[in-house]
Amino acid sequence: MGRLGFLFFFFSWCFLASLQFFSIVVDAKGNNLNDPSLTPINRDLYHSSEDLMEEIKALVNRHPDKLTLETVKSRNKGYQADVKVVTFCRRRQESDDKSKFRILLSFGQHGRELITSELALRILTILSEEQFLPDLDPTSLNSTLDKFIIKVVPMENSNGRELVEAGDLCERRNGRGVDLNRNWSVDWGKKEKDYDPYEENPGTAPFSEPETQIMRKLGISFDPHIWVNVHSGMEALFMPYDHKNTTPDGIASQQMKLLLKKLNHLHCDERCMIGSGGGSVGYLAHGTATDYMYDIVKVPMAFTFEIYGDEAASPKDCFKMFNPTDINTFNRVLNDWSAAFFTILKLGPHQLGEILSKASSSKSEKWVSIDEYLEGYLMERSSRYGKKKEVLELGMQEIRTYFRLFLLSSVLLMFMFCARISKGKRPIVSAIPL
Numbered sequence: 001m002g003r004l005g006f007l008f009f010f011f012s013w014c015f016l017a018s019l020q021f022f023s024i025v026v027d028a029k030g031n032n033l034n035d036p037s038l039t040p041i042n043r044d045l046y047h048s049s050e051d052l053m054e055e056i057k058a059l060v061n062r063h064p065d066k067l068t069l070e071t072v073k074s075r076n077k078g079y080q081a082d083v084k085v086v087t088f089c090r091r092r093q094e095s096d097d098k099s100k101f102r103i104l105l106s107f108g109q110h111g112r113e114l115i116t117s118e119l120a121l122r123i124l125t126i127l128s129e130e131q132f133l134p135d136l137d138p139t140s141l142n143s144t145l146d147k148f149i150i151k152v153v154p155m156e157n158s159n160g161r162e163l164v165e166a167g168d169l170c171e172r173r174n175g176r177g178v179d180l181n182r183n184w185s186v187d188w189g190k191k192e193k194d195y196d197p198y199e200e201n202p203g204t205a206p207f208s209e210p211e212t213q214i215m216r217k218l219g220i221s222f223d224p225h226i227w228v229n230v231h232s233g234m235e236a237l238f239m240p241y242d243h244k245n246t247t248p249d250g251i252a253s254q255q256m257k258l259l260l261k262k263l264n265h266l267h268c269d270e271r272c273m274i275g276s277g278g279g280s281v282g283y284l285a286h287g288t289a290t291d292y293m294y295d296i297v298k299v300p301m302a303f304t305f306e307i308y309g310d311e312a313a314s315p316k317d318c319f320k321m322f323n324p325t326d327i328n329t330f331n332r333v334l335n336d337w338s339a340a341f342f343t344i345l346k347l348g349p350h351q352l353g354e355i356l357s358k359a360s361s362s363k364s365e366k367w368v369s370i371d372e373y374l375e376g377y378l379m380e381r382s383s384r385y386g387k388k389k390e391v392l393e394l395g396m397q398e399i400r401t402y403f404r405l406f407l408l409s410s411v412l413l414m415f416m417f418c419a420r421i422s423k424g425k426r427p428i429v430s431a432i433p434l
């Protein structure tokens, strides 16, 4: 081969090699989106977020006597979030919201956990009596549901979910890279040794994110008796705390544990991990929604459920790790966990009644019915956490947080003067479900 021929061959090879290189699409996290070994979203099983919200809208329109839908918007520095909230409440004209037992459920706080929003749709379909659970007697369900007002957030992080549907299957954070389950004020911003900003970025301040602002507002104004933050990545039933390795003291904590044990027995085949998020999951999580709902909003029963996880999946294969990929598992997860939710409706008021009965048993030996417990409980609760005290508590909490933030930012500034932060390559995705 002549010299010219060699040069021609060499440059053609370089050209082809570069073409090959750039044809491999690599996302921001270094995941190869064309990698055939990664499981894509199963469109036969999962709705697109748009279709899912359309189905929910249609469901609400078919049942105006039970369901209402509102969209709450918030914006911060050019970033906007819309959070849809569905409210279930029967006989709306007859009684006001405050006399009912209130439950707040959030799904899809992490973008990649698609199965959780499918569960939200299933629960709403059962609440509107378009689908039925096999072991649930419709008449007893009806009398139970009359006592409740239930708010469901089917897709808390729709911006993050959009990124996942565009191919970034490992994204758990919101539309601008903040983990919505690290953006709350209880123990905000603390970082563990294995902290990974691609997973757990807490944001620039507590409640810096519009989604978290909306959820906080919802939590405080609705003042629920039960809060459940629904996630996937493992099978677990968590109670506070996430930021420390202990559960709270007292009767309320015992009642929470008791309820979780029953759910594990009835609906999780005893497979679910039970206990404090921080103590059971193997890492501490700081600035979580459930710790805030328990500590600041004073929700007496605050939980984080992890409804599915494939621990054998490769850590890069996020769709498979966080979501069932075959129809049998998909249906099994939705059936088991919607049944678990209705068990909460059945047992929750009784467990809360126990909290009050034990607390007041020293004052009176008189037997009181569950309904009376509940009413008494509701009254005591509203006087204990009246608006003024709540605002004061929140104010103090915020001042403390901002002071901590001020200190933290001063230290950071000093640090930035002294050292240049090198932008290292992203470590392998660690499978953090919570």
Ligand SMILES: [Zn+2]
Binding pocket: 109, 110, 113, 231, 232, 233, 432, 433, 434
């Ligand atoms: Zn999660």
